[in-house]
Amino acid sequence: MSSAVARGRNNGIFPIAITVVETESKETWTWLMTNLLQAISGLKDYGCTFISNKQKGLVSTFDELLLGANHQYYVRHMHANFKGQYKERIFKDEMWMATTSYIVHGFEQHIEKFWSWTRVHITG
Template sequence: MRYNPGSYVNIDYDASSQQFRRFFVSFAACISGFNSCRPLLFLDGTFFKGKYKGQLLAATAKDGNNGLFPVAFAIVDSETTANWSWFLHELGKVVDGNRQITFISDRNLGLLEAMPKVFPSAHHGYCLQHLKSNLRDRMKGIDNGFRDHLVSSLGDCAYEPTVVGFHEKLAKLKEEGKQRAHDFFKDLAPEHWANSYFRGMRYGEMTSNAAESFNNWIKEARNLPITQMVDTIRTQLMRQMFARWLR
């Protein structure tokens, strides 16, 4: 905080035991830079790889050149509803509340429960790649070629621009996939994954690949103790922004 004025950091701990619980970080350059990015954030969590267990939650945007632009991250013990709710509450303190933000995620259960409570007016898009993977798992045991056809049909439904066309494609997919397909789509609201129903701005982003790329970008840092991990990520961010400034 001393050397990065304007940054926002919150260390959450148990007051009675003084035991560390959670750690949220958003650097000033990330906060101000996001105001010049599209109001689109990719959310995801990733495991630590060293002997210090836990998870890192992150909100990542894209810059004008379609490159990664990390906005905020947090250290937590696991991807629970409580931790996602806390992370989103903290995130709400660093993003402009007057902008209509669209979030894209892999549908983590804790995130699904926390999102409408913390960002009730935001739009939440589901990652198409994860949906395809979930459908592929649901269709285990059938011919691989036919299963690939059903997964491809899911993509056709998601990209379909008209409501009429969407329902025609979805009806055909359900008919071909039978009961398992009907069960898969039963609680999958189209306003979260189908272009014809989505009311937010996805800017053509149908997957949460940016979040996956961020996880890979900090792969080495995930082996470190918490304080070293945070400082390593800070250093990577500083180098990234300096390289962009030189361009």
């Protein structure tokens, strides 16, 4: 299942499109995005941000259909990927705390601990 949602004036989210596809691939993402662009005139002009979980074909579809669109990864999926790859809690915890902080100082404090840990433990 694939979906597109938007954020309203009260910061609530609401569904724009929901589809069931056989597999998540470049072809199905292209189909969804093409139909979405046709259904919502001016979508390219609104300064949209697309958030995904790194599905196959999605980034290249954005690059082809939405030149200049801002694309970000959903931090919950990144956190889950880190949990499987890195066993140390500080890595996962500091990344999560930084990205969910409501104040700049809190973000900076946690992201510095996160980067300090990565510089010591991750090579390449």
